[in-house]
Amino acid sequence: MSLKKIAILGVGLLGGSLGLALRGEKKFKLMGWNHRASSRKRAAKILPMARTIREALQGADIVLITAHSSQVVPLLSEISRFAAPDALIMDVSSVKSEIVNQASKFSWAPYHFVPCHPMAGREKSGPESAEGDLYRGKVVFISPLPKTPRELLGRAVSFWRRVGAQPVVLPPDRHDEFVALTSHLPHLLASALVDLYGDYQKKDPRVQRALGTGFRDSTRVAAGNPDMWADILGMNGGPIAHFLSRYRGRLLELEKRLGNKKNGGQWRRYFAKVKKIRKDL
Numbered sequence: 001m002s003l004k005k006i007a008i009l010g011v012g013l014l015g016g017s018l019g020l021a022l023r024g025e026k027k028f029k030l031m032g033w034n035h036r037a038s039s040r041k042r043a044a045k046i047l048p049m050a051r052t053i054r055e056a057l058q059g060a061d062i063v064l065i066t067a068h069s070s071q072v073v074p075l076l077s078e079i080s081r082f083a084a085p086d087a088l089i090m091d092v093s094s095v096k097s098e099i100v101n102q103a104s105k106f107s108w109a110p111y112h113f114v115p116c117h118p119m120a121g122r123e124k125s126g127p128e129s130a131e132g133d134l135y136r137g138k139v140v141f142i143s144p145l146p147k148t149p150r151e152l153l154g155r156a157v158s159f160w161r162r163v164g165a166q167p168v169v170l171p172p173d174r175h176d177e178f179v180a181l182t183s184h185l186p187h188l189l190a191s192a193l194v195d196l197y198g199d200y201q202k203k204d205p206r207v208q209r210a211l212g213t214g215f216r217d218s219t220r221v222a223a224g225n226p227d228m229w230a231d232i233l234g235m236n237g238g239p240i241a242h243f244l245s246r247y248r249g250r251l252l253e254l255e256k257r258l259g260n261k262k263n264g265g266q267w268r269r270y271f272a273k274v275k276k277i278r279k280d281l
Helices: 013-022 037-043 053-057 069-082 097-103 150-162 172-203 205-210 213-218 226-235 237-258 264-279
Strands: 004-009 028-033 062-065 088-091 116-118 139-142 166-169
Touching: 004 013, 004 053, 013 028, 013 037, 028 037, 028 053, 053 069, 062 069, 069 088, 069 097, 069 226, 088 116, 088 150, 097 172, 116 150, 139 150, 150 166, 172 205, 172 213, 172 226, 172 237, 226 237
Parallel strands: 004 028, 004 062, 062 088, 139 166
Antiparallel strands: 116 139
16 A cells, blocks of 8 residues: 655644654655755754655645645645645645635636644744644634535545544634634734833833733733734734724723723623633633
8 A cells, every 4th residue: 555645835833743743654654845944954853854845745645735824825836736636735824715715716726725724823833843732632624615525625624633633614704703803813912912011111121020920821922923923914804803893892991991980890790701701711
C-alpha cells in the first residue's frame, strides 16, 4: 500500500501542530514548505521541508494551506498545477466568506477545496510554538463551496477527526459572524486597551506596578501575529464593525451609569447576569 502524501504549506503554529499530530501515522508521508529559508530551517525540526513549493505539492493527496488568510486563494493556483488529480485541499483561515467567494471562481475548486477553520489558535506563532495535541477536542468549522461533493466533504471531516478535532459544517457567512463576535472583536478590543495603557505609561511609568492578572488575562491575545491580524480585519471588516458598533452602545450605557452613585443595585444585577453567562461558556 503506497503512502499518502500530505503537503503543509506555511508551517508555523497551526501547520507545525498538524505535522506533530500526523508524523506518527505510518500511512502518511509529510512534506512542508515555507517561503523563507530561515523559517524552513526552524520547521525542519518537525517534518521534512521542501525547498520549492512544487517539490512539496508534487503528487500530494492532501494539501493543507496553513498560511495567512490573504495567501490562501493565490496558493490555490499553484496547488492545482502540481497536486494529485484527486487531491483534497483545505485551509485553516479564520475568514471564510471572502475565501469561498474567490475560490468559487476556479471551476475545479468545488471538487478539491474544502475551506476549514480550527478554533485552536494561540497568541504565539512560529513552528517552535507547535503542539501535537493542539487540535484535540477543538471545534473545526467546515464551510464547503457550492457543489462540493459529499464524498469530498466526508474526507475533510475524517481528516480532522483523525487529529482529534470536532468538525462542524457551517455556512461561510454565519461562520464569519460567529468568529467576528468571539475572536476578532475581542482581539481588537484587547489591542485598544493595550494601546490605551501604552499611552498612559508614557505619562507615568509607575502604572506598570499596577498590572495584575486581570489586565494580563484580558489582553493576552493582543500579543498575536500582526500580519495575520491585519489580514483578518481586512477580510472580515463588515461583521466585526457590526459587533463593534453594538459593543460601543453597551459601553455608552455603562458610562451613563457611572455618573450615578446610587446605581449599586443595577451594577449588582448586571454583574450577576454576566457572571452567569461567563460561567456557562
